[in-house]
Amino acid sequence: MKVWKRIEPTKVTKVGFRQIVTKTFEMSDGRIETFDIKERDGWAAVVTITLTPDNEVLILRQFRPGTETIMDELPGGMVEVGETDLEQVARRELEEETGYQAGRMSYFGKLSYDAYTNGWRHYFLAQVCTPTGRGQQLEPNETDGELQKIAIPTLFENARKGRMTDPGGVSLAYDKLQELQKL
DSSP: OOOOEEEEEEEEEEETTEEEEEEEEEOTTSOEEEEEEESOTTOEEEEEEEEOTTOOEEEEEEEETTTTEEEEEOSEEEOOTTOOOHHHHHHHHHHHHHSEEOSEEEEEEEEOSOTTBSSEEEEEEEESOEEOSSOOOOOGGGTTOEEEEEOHHHHHHHHHTTOBSOHHHHHHHHHHHHHHHTO
């Protein structure tokens, strides 16, 4: 198998706060195909599994318009153009969405959101998280979000049962979380 050759020009269409990038490729058999991809080239996001000193998980419970249900979300957000320190972005997003700061941060890796999204989601584990005293600083589309503390087994259950938006991060951190819940 070989990598397809990208053919320019690429078309970018802004739809709300998202972008659709239309890419054309010469496929390995010589055919030319066009694909609509979500988000800008080089897109990245950070997601954090956030643990209190008692190893409770902080999640944001909110209505999500795609599934039209209330779901649990791990704190996270977009990496802005020009930002290069992923841990710093993760710390900022954690503080904005939860009002907590991390004592320790560990990087777990990255996952593709799906086959039609430019870029990656980068996952962190934040431990010994304590309140900053400033409270949550939510985006306008997150203002109904309720900060909740759940047990690690509940996080696993929510990931397995489709009750959260980012179960991939739980998978990356599974072994470490198993270890921590035994403490």
